[in-house]
Amino acid sequence: AQTVTQSQPEMSVQEAETVTLSCTYDTSESDYYLFWYKQPPSRQMILVIRQEAYKQQNATENRFSVNFQKAAKSFSLKISDSQLGDAAMYFCAYREKQGGSEKLVFGKGTKLTVNP
Amino acid sequence: ETGVTQSPTHLIKTRGQQVTLRCSSQSGHNTVSWYQQALGQGPQFIFQYYREEENGRGNFPPRFSGLQFPNYSSELNVNALELDDSALYLCASRPDRAGNTIYFGEGSWLTVV
Numbered sequence: 001a002q003t004v005t006q007s008q009p010e011m012s013v014q015e016a017e018t019v020t021l022s023c024t025y026d027t028s029e030s031d032y033y034l035f036w037y038k039q040p041p042s043r044q045m046i047l048v049i050r051q052e053a054y055k056q057q058n059a060t061e062n063r064f065s066v067n068f069q070k071a072a073k074s075f076s077l078k079i080s081d082s083q084l085g086d087a088a089m090y091f092c093a094y095r096e097k098q099g100g101s102e103k104l105v106f107g108k109g110t111k112l113t114v115n116p
Numbered sequence: 117e118t119g120v121t122q123s124p125t126h127l128i129k130t131r132g133q134q135v136t137l138r139c140s141s142q143s144g145h146n147t148v149s150w151y152q153q154a155l156g157q158g159p160q161f162i163f164q165y166y167r168e169e170e171n172g173r174g175n176f177p178p179r180f181s182g183l184q185f186p187n188y189s190s191e192l193n194v195n196a197l198e199l200d201d202s203a204l205y206l207c208a209s210r211p212d213r214a215g216n217t218i219y220f221g222e223g224s225w226l227t228v229v
Contacts, residue, residue, distance in 0.1 A: 004158075037220075043204060044118065045159070045220035091158050101172025103149065104208075104218065106158030 002027045002096045006107035013082045014115050020067075021077045021110050023092030029053075033095040034068070035104070036077045040088040048090070051075065079112075087114045119145075120221035122207050128227045129197050137192040137224045139207030145219070148190045150182060151206040153223070159206055165190060194226075202228045 003026045013019035025034070036048040051059045051068050058066050063083075067076045079086055089111050093104040119142035129135050141148055147166050151159035161174035165184035179195040188209075194201055204223040 035218075042222060043225075044222040045206065045208075046118075047217055047219075050217070093158075098172045101164040101166070103161040103164060103172060103174065104151075104159070105161070108156075108158050 002029075002094050002105050004092050004094050004105050004107040006092055006110050008110045009108070010111045010113070012113040012115060013079070015082055015084060017082055018078060018080045019082055019112065021079075021090050021092075021112070023075045023077070023107060025073050025075065025092070025094050025105075027073065027094065027096075029097070032097075034066075034075045035093040035095070036064070036066070036075075037091045037093060037106075038086075038088045039091060039109070045091070049077065082114050084114050084116060087112055118219035118221065120207055120209055120219050122205075122221035122224050124224055125222070126225045126227075128229060131197055131199060131228055133197050134193065134195045135197060135226060137194075137205050137207075137226070139190045139192070139209075139221055141188040141190070141207070141209035142219070143188055144211050145188055145209035146212055148184055148188075148207060148209045149218075150190075150192045151208065152176070153204040153206060155203070162192070197228045199228050202226060 005024045032053045034051045037045045049061045063080045089109045091109045092107045121140045149164040150162040153159040164172040168184045181193045184190040206223045207221040210218045
């Protein structure tokens with residue numbers, strides 16, 4: 001079974017600064033999807049960014065970008081110009097195929113605090 | 117706004133009781149999954165339904181069961197509740213094409229006492 005590891009239980013950043021959240025995963029597949037989800041206190045999982053493994057180019061969504069290192073099985077999230085609204089739990093997830101279905105395998109999360 | 121709504125938001129049950137959690141997805145979202153998120157943990161996959169049939173299951177006992185209906189609504193049923201079932205239960209759905217974004221609801225907080 002695939003595993004996802006987030007080694008940073010908590011991170012903090014000053015407003016307007018840049019922070020990087022780490023994620024590593026384990027898989028034997030060659031084609032897969034990786035995701036970063038944000039979970040604010042409202043509890044709803046919000047998709048931040050996704051990466052398709054066959055694409056060499058790192059995904060970018062406005063202030064959010066990833067550093068995808070396929071050989072190293074690393075998928076870090078960089079948040080630039082951090083804003084107070086970025087404060088939340090961030091989960092890295094891997095989409096695993098299971099027979100005829102697909103499921104997301106999540107890491108344990110990183111709690112991001114943004115200091116004014 | 118993800119178009120996935122869940123009810124109830126919070127509920128408290130007694131050990132041994134049964135509970136039904138509900139989810140309503142967007143039209144065209146034929147795949148729905150349920151996840152359990154214990155406090156301080158990432159969500160864990162319970163099972164997935166496609167066009168009203170269960171087609172994938174995580175490491176959860178049979179007392180966790182589900183239903184999916186033609187109107188894009190679904191249910192998670194848990195029988196013989198245990199204290200460890202206390203968690204946030206998340207419903208997620210997506211359109212048919214592989215790779216499409218998975219949309220989550222806001223979850224149902226279940227407390228078992």
